[in-house]
Each structure stands twice: as structure tokens, then as C-alpha cells.
Amino acid sequence: MRTRAAILWKQNSEWSVEDIELDDPKAGEVKIKLAASGLCHSDEHMVTGDMVLDPGIAELMQLEQFPLVGGHEGAGEVVEVGPGVTTLKEGDHVVLSFIPACGRCPSCARGRQHLCDHGAVLLAGRQIGDMTARHHAADGTDLGIMCCTGTFSPYTVVNESSCVKIDDWIPLDKAALVGCGVTTGWGSAVNAADVRPGETVVVIGIGGLGMNAVQGAALAGARHVVAVDPVEWKREKAPHFGATHTAASIEEAMALVGEISWGAMADKVILTTGVATGELIGPMMGMVAKGGRGVLTAVAPILQEDVKLNLFDMAMQRKELVGCIFGNANPRRDIPRLLRLYQDGKLNLDDLVTNTYTLDEINQGYQDMRDGKNIRGMIKY
Numbered sequence: 064m065r066t067r068a069a070i071l072w073k074q075n076s077e078w079s080v081e082d083i084e085l086d087d088p089k090a091g092e093v094k095i096k097l098a099a100s101g102l103c104h105s106d107e108h109m110v111t112g113d114m115v116l117d118p119g120i121a122e123l124m125q126l127e128q129f130p131l132v133g134g135h136e137g138a139g140e141v142v143e144v145g146p147g148v149t150t151l152k153e154g155d156h157v158v159l160s161f162i163p164a165c166g167r168c169p170s171c172a173r174g175r176q177h178l179c180d181h182g183a184v185l186l187a188g189r190q191i192g193d194m195t196a197r198h199h200a201a202d203g204t205d206l207g208i209m210c211c212t213g214t215f216s217p218y219t220v221v222n223e224s225s226c227v228k229i230d231d232w233i234p235l236d237k238a239a240l241v242g243c244g245v246t247t248g249w250g251s252a253v254n255a256a257d258v259r260p261g262e263t264v265v266v267i268g269i270g271g272l273g274m275n276a277v278q279g280a281a282l283a284g285a286r287h288v289v290a291v292d293p294v295e296w297k298r299e300k301a302p303h304f305g306a307t308h309t310a311a312s313i314e315e316a317m318a319l320v321g322e323i324s325w326g327a328m329a330d331k332v333i334l335t336t337g338v339a340t341g342e343l344i345g346p347m348m349g350m351v352a353k354g355g356r357g358v359l360t361a362v363a364p365i366l367q368e369d370v371k372l373n374l375f376d377m378a379m380q381r382k383e384l385v386g387c388i389f390g391n392a393n394p395r396r397d398i399p400r401l402l403r404l405y406q407d408g409k410l411n412l413d414d415l416v417t418n419t420y421t422l423d424e425i426n427q428g429y430q431d432m433r434d435g436k437n438i439r440g441m442i443k444y
């Protein structure tokens with residue numbers, strides 16, 4: 064079929080909205096009619112090159128990351144089912160999980176679906192089943208898809224392992240957010256940081272992910288939730304999502320946390336800034352209490368190796384620094400679970416989207432993200 068998509072032809076360029084040709088689903092695949100797609104910062108990392116592989120490595124791995132249909136935070140309805148699909152039927156409502164969860168690989172089997180073996184092809188942009196493309200530009204060029212999903216298009220074809228079936232009555236534009244930002248932010252607090260009642264938690268960077276880490280920490284019973292962001296209106300919004308305190312910078316947060324914890328510092332500190340850089344790690348871990356934990360969720364440039372960190376302090380104060388992908392969640396369990404919390408009024412999805420855009424307005428949407436104008440921007444189809 065003919066549809067449209069926002070394509071990134073190369074690094075450091077704008078999204079180009081064009082007609083594309085979308086094939087029918089092959090074995091194990093489904094066609095989805097999308098309702099909405101969130102504008103996550105991770106697609107921006109493809110634009111800036113943070114998530115772009117070195118050309119030599121890409122060639123070795125036989126990968127072509129561009130051109131790419133972006134978007135990985137979507138939800139919609141199954142409109143066509145390929146041969147052999149057993150878990151979905153036409154008409155089902157699904158959230159697209161930005162990491163597929165096959166349910167059978169060793170990671171899935173031990174309850175670590177965020178590490179599903181299918182994730183190995185996340186940057187390859189091709190279909191999981193046979194590593195070929197279903198998306199093609201008007202001139203016939205094969206198009207990759209972001210995180211095996213490609214939600215910057217009203218229609219996409221994905222593997223069934225990327226789909227999590229949800230209740231029909233959940234509004235699909237709210238559900239879309241749970242495909243990445245909400246689950247990743249919430250799980251950064253609840254799973255990776257393992258926030259316990261009474262703890263002091265700091266979230267650095269309160270955008271689409273961080274605001275949900277704030278929500279997760281509050282829901283897990285944290286006593287203090289300190290939201291750190293240089294953007295004033297986001298700090299003003301943070302208490303609405305459960306923050307008890309705010310700070311404009313890590314330095315300001317450091318003084319504040321010292322005061323409210325009577326010098327004990329923060330049990331958990333979560334990094335959800337737009338980009339993770341090596342210089343942020345030292346100050347972040349400096350805010351962590353003895354026996355506490357720092358969680359690294361923000362994406363760093365792919366070859367970032369230099370980290371500023373006091374190793375003496377790390378060992379002598381028994382601090383932990385842990386990585387976190389997709390909130391260390393199990394999408395097949397956690398996506399429906401989070402949507403039920405939303406239904407019960409315990410998880411706020413209604414106020415996360417601060418601006419909506421048409422597909423044609425996608426570059427404006429990303430400019431607004433860079434300018435600090437959105438908690439989450441969203442394309443509605």
C-alpha cells in the first residue's frame with residue numbers, strides 16, 4: 064500500500080515527510096494502523112549521530128542505518144495479519160514495544176524481556192524475521208525502521224514480538240506513551256533504582272522519561288522526590304507528577320539534598336537528561352548516599368568511554384552505578400499493568416503530552432523538544 068512516513072536520509076538532516084510503499088506483512092508480521100507516536104529523544108540521537116554506528120563497524124555488521132523511518136513510541140490497531148501469527152488478530156489494539164519481547168529466548172524466559180535476543184537487531188532497521196525491508200521510498204530504496212517499529216507513519220509493518228495487546232477501551236494516544244517513555248522512566252525508578260518507601264530520590268532531567276521516573280518514585284513511596292531541570296516551567300509542573308522538591312541544576316540539587324536528608328544524601332539518583340555525558344556521572348554519584356544507587360538511563364554518544372568518577376568514594380561508600388534499558392521492564396507484563404494504573408487514576412498519562420503535531424509538523428515537534436517546550440510532544444494520525 065501507499066502511505067507516508069517521516070524519513071531521515073542521513074545524519075544531521077531534517078525529517079523528510081514523503082510517500083512510501085509499505086509491503087504486506089510476511090510470516091510472523093502484522094500491519095498496524097497507528098493512532099499516535101510520541102516524539103522521544105532517542106530518535107534525535109539518530110539525527111545527531113549519538114546512536115549511529117561507525118561506518119567501518121556498520122559495514123562489518125552489514126548494516127545500513129540510513130535511510131530510516133523514525134519513531135518507536137506508538138500504539139494502534141492490527142489491520143492485517145501475516146502467515147503464522149498466533150498471538151494477534153485483526154482489530155486488536157496494541158502498543159508497540161520499542162524492544163521486542165519474543166517470550167522464548169533466555170532473557171525473556173528469565174523475566175528480562177527488556178534484554179530480549181530480538182533486541183540484537185534494534186539498530187539494523189530491518190524486519191526481525193528475515194532481515195529484509197517492508198518499507199520502501201517512492202524511488203524503491205529500502206527504508207530502515209527505528210527500533211523495529213517505525214511509528215512516524217500512519218501505517219507500519221512489524222514483527223508480532225514488537226506488539227503488546229492491550230484492552231480495547233484504553234485511548235490509543237495515551238497507550239502510545241507506554242511504548243517507550245512512560246515505561247522507561249517509571250521502570251528506571253521502580254525497577255532499576257528499586258525505590259523503597261521513605262527513600263530520597265533525585266531525578267536529573269525531567270522530560271518525557273524523567274517525569275515518569277518522578278511518578279514511579281512517588282508511587283513506590285519515596286519520601287523526597289527531587290526533580291532537577293534547567294527549564295523552569297517543567298520544574299513548576301513536576302509537583303503535579305509527585306515531585307516534593309525541585310532544583311535548576313545538579314549543584315543546586317546537591318545542596319538541597321544535603322539539607323533535606325540531614326547530610327545522608329539521596330538513596331537513589333536517576334539520570335534522564337537528553338544526552339548522557341561523562342562529566343555528569345561524577346556529580347550524579349556524588350549525590351548518592353552510602354549504600355545508595357545511581358541509575359543511568361539517558362543515552363550517551365555511542366563511543367562515549369570517558370567517565371569522571373571518584374573510585375575511592377565508589378568502593379568505600381559501597382555505591383552502585385547501574386545501567387537501565389526500557390526501565391528494566393517486562394513489556395508483556397508491565398505495559399498492561401501501567402495502563403491499568405492509568406485507568407485507576409494512579410498514573411498520569413493525560414498531562415504528559417504538552418503539544419500535538421501532524422506528521423508534516425515533525426521538525427517543529429523536535430525543535431520544540433530542543434527548545435524545552437515539551438514534556439512529551441506527540442504526532443497524532
Ligand SMILES: NC(=O)c1ccc[n+]([C@@H]2O[C@H](COP(=O)([O-])OP(=O)(O)OC[C@H]3O[C@@H](n4cnc5c(N)ncnc54)[C@H](O)[C@@H]3O)[C@@H](O)[C@H]2O)c1
Pocket residue numbers: 102103104105106108243244247267268269270271272273291292293294297312313335336337338339359360361362363387388389390432435437438
Ligand atoms: N535507556 C533507555 O531505555 C532509554 C529509552 C528511551 C530514551 N532514553 C534516553 O533518555 C534520555 C531522555 O529522553 P527524553 O525523551 O525524556 O528526553 P527530553 O529531551 O524529553 O528530556 C530531557 C530533559 O533533560 C533536561 N536536561 C538537559 N540537560 C540537563 C542537565 N545537565 N541537568 C538537568 N536536566 C537536564 C532537559 O531540559 C529536558 O527536560 C535521552 O537520552 C533518551 O535517548 C533511554
Ligand SMILES: [Zn+2]
Pocket residue numbers: 103104105135136161243244
Ligand atoms: Zn524512546
Ligand SMILES: [Zn+2]
Pocket residue numbers: 163164165166167168169170171172176178179180181
Ligand atoms: Zn526474547
